[in-house]
Amino acid sequence: MPSAPFSQPLPVPVELIHNILWYLSPREIVRLRVVSKQFREITEDPQLWRTVYANACFLRPPGPFPSQPTKFLEHMLLQSEQLSSTWTSEPAKITARVLVVPNPPQWDLLFGRWFVWTDVDMNIRCHDLDTGAEQVLWQHEGDELLHFDAYTTASPTGQLIYMILYDDAPTLRGLLEYRVEEDSGSLSDPVSHDVSASERRLTIIGQAPRYSFSSCTDDLLFDPKTRIFYILPQIHSELDTVEPFLSRDPTFVQEIFLTKAHIIAFRCWTSHLGEMTLIQAYHISDPTNPFPTDGVIDDLCLTCETSMEQLPWPIFLISSSAVNTITGFTNVKFLVGFDIDDQTHYRCLELMLPEPCSGVVRPMAIHTQDLFTLDSESMPLPFAGSSDDGYVRGLIAILVEDSEQHDIYNIRKFSVDASQETPTVVLGEPSPVTFPHSLDGISDDMSRVNCLTSRFDAMRGRLCYDIHNSSSEVTDIAIFDLE
Numbered sequence: 001m002p003s004a005p006f007s008q009p010l011p012v013p014v015e016l017i018h019n020i021l022w023y024l025s026p027r028e029i030v031r032l033r034v035v036s037k038q039f040r041e042i043t044e045d046p047q048l049w050r051t052v053y054a055n056a057c058f059l060r061p062p063g064p065f066p067s068q069p070t071k072f073l074e075h076m077l078l079q080s081e082q083l084s085s086t087w088t089s090e091p092a093k094i095t096a097r098v099l100v101v102p103n104p105p106q107w108d109l110l111f112g113r114w115f116v117w118t119d120v121d122m123n124i125r126c127h128d129l130d131t132g133a134e135q136v137l138w139q140h141e142g143d144e145l146l147h148f149d150a151y152t153t154a155s156p157t158g159q160l161i162y163m164i165l166y167d168d169a170p171t172l173r174g175l176l177e178y179r180v181e182e183d184s185g186s187l188s189d190p191v192s193h194d195v196s197a198s199e200r201r202l203t204i205i206g207q208a209p210r211y212s213f214s215s216c217t218d219d220l221l222f223d224p225k226t227r228i229f230y231i232l233p234q235i236h237s238e239l240d241t242v243e244p245f246l247s248r249d250p251t252f253v254q255e256i257f258l259t260k261a262h263i264i265a266f267r268c269w270t271s272h273l274g275e276m277t278l279i280q281a282y283h284i285s286d287p288t289n290p291f292p293t294d295g296v297i298d299d300l301c302l303t304c305e306t307s308m309e310q311l312p313w314p315i316f317l318i319s320s321s322a323v324n325t326i327t328g329f330t331n332v333k334f335l336v337g338f339d340i341d342d343q344t345h346y347r348c349l350e351l352m353l354p355e356p357c358s359g360v361v362r363p364m365a366i367h368t369q370d371l372f373t374l375d376s377e378s379m380p381l382p383f384a385g386s387s388d389d390g391y392v393r394g395l396i397a398i399l400v401e402d403s404e405q406h407d408i409y410n411i412r413k414f415s416v417d418a419s420q421e422t423p424t425v426v427l428g429e430p431s432p433v434t435f436p437h438s439l440d441g442i443s444d445d446m447s448r449v450n451c452l453t454s455r456f457d458a459m460r461g462r463l464c465y466d467i468h469n470s471s472s473e474v475t476d477i478a479i480f481d482l483e
Helices: 014-021 026-034 037-042 046-055 070-086 243-248
Strands: 094-100 107-110 114-118 124-128 134-138 147-155 158-166 172-179 191-193 201-204 210-214 219-223 228-232 252-258 262-271 274-283 297-299 302-308 315-323 330-340 343-353 365-375 380-386 391-399 408-417 424-427 455-457 462-468 474-482
Touching: 014 037, 014 046, 026 037, 026 046, 026 070, 046 070, 107 147, 107 455, 107 462, 114 147, 134 158, 134 172, 147 201, 158 201, 228 262, 243 262, 252 315, 262 330, 274 343, 302 343, 302 365, 315 380, 315 391, 330 380, 365 408, 365 424, 380 455
Parallel strands: 201 219, 228 297
Antiparallel strands: 094 474, 107 114, 114 124, 124 134, 147 158, 158 172, 172 191, 210 252, 219 228, 252 262, 262 274, 274 302, 315 330, 330 343, 343 365, 380 391, 391 408, 408 424, 455 462, 462 474
16 A cells, blocks of 8 residues: 555545456556655555456466565566467567587576586586576586576575486486575575475476476475375376286376376376376365475375276376365366377366275266367477466477477467366467578578477566487577567
């Protein structure tokens, strides 16, 4: 609320003006600042922007949190609103640049802003794509190779980055936590967390999927929002359709997601028996202490499951744990693709999870809705990101047929609104991609995408991937900001 009474009383209470402003877009609210000093003060009120942020109908980072300044909320809303207004209606406009990083063993893009990589000395370094600032996140000691897995999350205390460090064995070397300093935009010094069960394979889980090949071993999962470790039990199923795959082919591909109330695992088989996907959900309870003592490990109990005789790819979590007040079911939505008869059908897959019942594994229901279809022969490569409430922004990179180098020749942008009961989708027209003829000495390789290492940040519309030389060494990182 305004800090002092206005010199000229307003015709209506400020509270009523706020209620009206909640129905305006962020850009419309900002435009009101030129009306008068009174409206400028009203439209800069922190509580107004927190309410607008919470109710915005487009993709945005998690929030609002007490740690997020009003300027951050306002900036992210204006940026996302601008991108949403043109994302599917206008051809792709690319602002390209190159980050010279000679042959990094590993790299990642965090929060769409921080490029993190290991240098030749195995130190973990960070480059801020917005400011150009660099810092060393971890100083490596020793001669062994160092690898890391990184995951980003947001909590009431701020934006956090977690990193698992491990060597070639692989032996777990540590679990580090970094906090985003909102004022400076830098990353804090690391906080090390105790990992008592280091003999297990550790995986950080979240809204983004975690892929792995598994053969029924016990995994240790880390929930970055609560700092709780979970043991993923050895796979078993009460479904008759799955038993032949488990008994004859114990190796499968799995993708694991963390929602507000469940850990959900997709287990996929392809064998002489056919195709099978087992979907299992493990219920997790809200901890009484949001940040328990390091090293706390909870067992997971299977609460519901289902299966289908298709292999979904890709799988994006787009809406997390909406509770149906009538049925008591928890609804979770995914954007998935199915390859059928030389076409890729993109659908909204909704899981309806019943309330947990002690000692009983209950069936879950599945509902799918077609969104759009593309020819598989065009080799579509999908990228997408979403907010917890179901707003999705993505693109389909269409690759050159019969190209071993994965050259992009056009892009189709799309958006999905899965916040309501019936999802809606807007699919843009194919947009030819024109790459710079020369950018910092790079030309022919600009259009070649490494599918395994590329990263897409939906908040900014930013695509990053590495560029290789003739010896298959990474020489540069291509950064594309799409408008």
